[in-house]
Amino acid sequence: MKLETLAIHGGNIVTDSEKPVIQPITLSTTFVHQPESMIYARANNPNRHALERLLAGLEKGADAAAFSSGNAAGVSVFQALEPGSHIIAPDDMYHGLKNAILSLFKGVLEATFVDMTDLEKIKQAFKPNTKLVWIETPSNPLLKITDIAAVSNLAKEKGAMVACDNTFATPVFQNPIDFGADIVMHSSTKYFGGHSDIMGGALITKEKDAFWEKVKNVQVSGGAVPSPMDCYYLCRSIKTLPYRMKGHAEHAIVLANFLSTHESVEKVYYPGLKTHPGHLIAANQMTGFGGILSFQVKGGAEEADLVISKLKYFTNATSLGGVESLIERRAASEGPDTLTPQNLIRVSVGLEHLYDLLEDLEEALH
Known part of the structure; x- marks a missing residue:
């Protein structure tokens, strides 16, 4: 099969x-x-x-x-x-x-x-x-x-x-x-x-x-x-996993490309981007690049929290992989011993309409 x-x-x-x-x-x-x-x-x-x-x-x-x-x-x-x-x-x-x-x-x-x-x-x-x-x-x-x-x-x-x-x-x-x-x-x-x-x-x-x-x-x-x-x-x-994953990945690469050119974003982490240091290895062992991305906003924890607070369709919550988009400042969840940058935001890209997600991010980053 x-x-x-x-x-x-x-x-x-x-x-x-x-x-x-x-x-x-x-x-x-x-x-x-x-x-x-x-x-x-x-x-x-x-x-x-x-x-x-x-x-x-x-x-x-x-x-x-x-x-x-x-x-x-x-x-x-x-x-x-x-x-x-x-x-x-x-x-x-x-x-x-x-x-x-x-x-x-x-x-x-x-x-x-x-x-x-x-x-x-x-x-x-x-x-x-x-x-x-x-x-x-x-x-x-x-x-x-x-x-x-x-x-x-x-x-x-x-x-x-x-x-x-x-x-x-x-x-x-x-x-x-x-x-x-x-x-x-x-x-x-x-x-x-x-x-x-x-x-x-x-x-x-x-x-x-x-x-x-x-x-x-x-x-x-x-x-x-x-x-x-x-x-x-x-x-x-x-039963729906293969089709859900295709949707997550299709949305994630569009959001990653959008974020990578945004003036308020310092760095984007997504293996589907050709600028990602592991892109070639990922392309060899993966048939798609998944629905998770992370990015660092310019500034620190306060600026990252402000961006998250403005979002309508991205829920500020831990975990990932659901049909709804989830977002969090990861260091805040990992605790005081974290090595994750304080301004890093992790996104589980959901299956909402892509234009709604793009518009939401655009408004939150300004």
């Missing part, structure tokens, strides 16, 4: 005798004992099984594991590592996962944060106990691009695994497994859900190996699994 067809049909497993067109929601927490049956909802559920099969197909993986949040998904990878393991991670990455590494695994795992656009710095960061290289491309919030194939080849030489956070790109625009990644991570709260009303996370593996079995054990034993209702709604939302 092509991507659009897979998105619609890949998560539909109907066992009901009445043959409904859409898979029913199975709310039962327990199941009658019989050969090869499901036993308990923490371990498995028909709706979660359907979602995981769909996600594995979309990311061209061998298996998937669904979680109750993106952080739960990412943390499960770290939990599956042996104590004392070393992780190489991006200097620009989702602050929630970075904070989890630094706080939850303090004294358990080692971590080195480097610029993932610099292969030489990555090489220098390897230690004898390096077991995992964590990639996030495009990164949050600076939209840095990591060469997945180059980093994966380097990690293989060093005997380390590669996990890639593919939340911004989605499988519509990027399949990290095709470029050598071992595990792909998603916050399914974002584009998979697509309507800012479902929380979830997911991991997809290239192979069902021994490490994956450890991850699955964390999923089942830890119990941070999504509800049947959440799984059902994610399968429903993913």
Whole structure:
């Protein structure tokens, strides 16, 4: 199946005798004992099984594991590592996962944060106990691009695994497994859900190996699994994912070009711009450049906040990937330890009419 067809049909497993067109929601927490049956909802559920099969197909993986949040998904990878393991991670990455590494695994795992656009710095960061290289491309919030194939080849030489956070790109625009990644991570709260009303996370593996079995054990034993209702709604939302992503990307490149020539804007971060330092790498490993962009207004935090306060169609809120446009001064959300410039604004470009969004930005920037 092509991507659009897979998105619609890949998560539909109907066992009901009445043959409904859409898979029913199975709310039962327990199941009658019989050969090869499901036993308990923490371990498995028909709706979660359907979602995981769909996600594995979309990311061209061998298996998937669904979680109750993106952080739960990412943390499960770290939990599956042996104590004392070393992780190489991006200097620009989702602050929630970075904070989890630094706080939850303090004294358990080692971590080195480097610029993932610099292969030489990555090489220098390897230690004898390096077991995992964590990639996030495009990164949050600076939209840095990591060469997945180059980093994966380097990690293989060093005997380390590669996990890639593919939340911004989605499988519509990027399949990290095709470029050598071992595990792909998603916050399914974002584009998979697509309507800012479902929380979830997911991991997809290239192979069902021994490490994956450890991850699955964390999923089942830890119990941070999504509800049947959440799984059902994610399968429903993913049916429109390919077409939503095309709309997000079409709007984002127009807004990025507009902002890049505006006198009140200092810098624009969007890999679809030819001026972006990672544009050529992105063009090689992505089929589209996504719906997230960031820009710095001239001035500081006060000037950035003023621009946001004037907007009508961009909602000042954390998160991304919904049909509505969201905007925030990212440093204000990340806290006092942030390395993000205080005047940087991150935009999740929505599916409102493009002219309304352009007009809104034009008025706010004056």
